[in-house]
Amino acid sequence: MDSRNVTKVEKALLFNTLGCLVKGLENRYTIVDLRNECCVTGKIVKVDGYMNIEMEDVILNDMRQNEKHLESFFVSARNIINIHIPKKTDPIMLLHQQLEKMTRKVEKGKRTFKTARAVRNNIKTLEEAYKK
Structure with missing residues (x-):
């Protein structure tokens, strides 16, 4: 994720919507179609959990096909309305990569004495419960 503070709601939205697919398009050039029949072409800089998009190096095409840089x-x-995914981009791979980046990786370390003792006690309790 980002180094900035992200709320739990934003994280949940990124994991449970296609917002993570759009987040995977960061630092790439793409086209975004808007409700007012305009389209924006440019580089996606940042996407938040609510799918608000910040872009740079933009060309705005309005309804009359006038361009504005x-x-x-x-x-x-x-x-x-629509976000165009570049042709050379595989959306499934993009989703997998983005979800892998967002998930927390827990390294298995050496068990402490306290943890090992708790595991032994749990196993012993389960064995006793199933013997009855």
Whole structure:
């Protein structure tokens, strides 16, 4: 995840929606279609859990096909209709990579005496319970 503070709600949204797919498109150029029939082409810089998108190096095409070049652009999630995934990008692999980045990896270390004793006691209790 990011180094910034992310709420539990944002994390849950990233894990349970396709927002993590859009998050996987960070630092890539893509097209975002908006509700007002405009489209924005540019590099996705940041995506949050609510799927708000910050972009840079943007070309904004309005309804009349007029182009406007902008340094940065913010797209609110409620204004997004469609996000184009680049052709060379495999969405399934992108999802797997993003979910792997977001999950916490726990390293198995050496058991402490206290943990080993607790495991032995649990095993002994289970054996006694199943003998009856």
